[in-house]
Amino acid sequence: MADLIIRLEELEITMFLGIHDFERARMQRVLVSAEITVTGTDWQAGRFFDYDRVAEFIRSFNGSRIDTQEELVSRIHAFVHGLDGVAHAAISSKKPDVYPDAKAVGVVLRG
Template sequence: MVDYTILLEGLEVTLGLGIHDHERAAPQRVSVSVWLTCSYDAPPADRIDAVVDYDYLREGILALGRGHHIELQETLCEAVAALALAADARVREVRVRSMKLDVYPDARVGCEVMRGRGERR
């Protein structure tokens, strides 16, 4: 077995996220980063069908942004982790980080989760 980490880093999504009135009033910018630990039987051939394709992940995250309002970053991270693990059995582990970009003028506010295949929450 060989492992590779596939990164989708800094995907900026505008979505309804948060519990405060001002967060409910308008969507806000959120940066989402995902690290996928993928296991293959051998180093993959130089073809897209030989590896985990990250297009599905990007599209899924963008679809979450078009969906309903999400209260917590923890909920957003869990949804992205579930999406990543469900799409391809070669994804062994996923780490997801979300960062609200505009909450404070001097800091970003975020959440990070790590989930593995078959893990119970």
């Protein structure tokens, strides 16, 4: 059976994320995406990857405080890699409201 790639794109959460005073003073929007390669799935046999667990874990960061996007994606990446059947994951975060002349600032962790 071939591997599947599951994509969760730009799940929006709101949290304190950053090291600068203005980032610590108010919550900001953060968009999180995951691309997860899974093995051992067979929809005909009822074996599938439950991506609800990933979405709920990401949503659990709503209202939290983390200093860097690197820490955020590392935590999510570790959680995803702990799930059965995960062979590879790329987790990204981006902050769309940092600079008025940029679409977003983000970080990607692959492995």
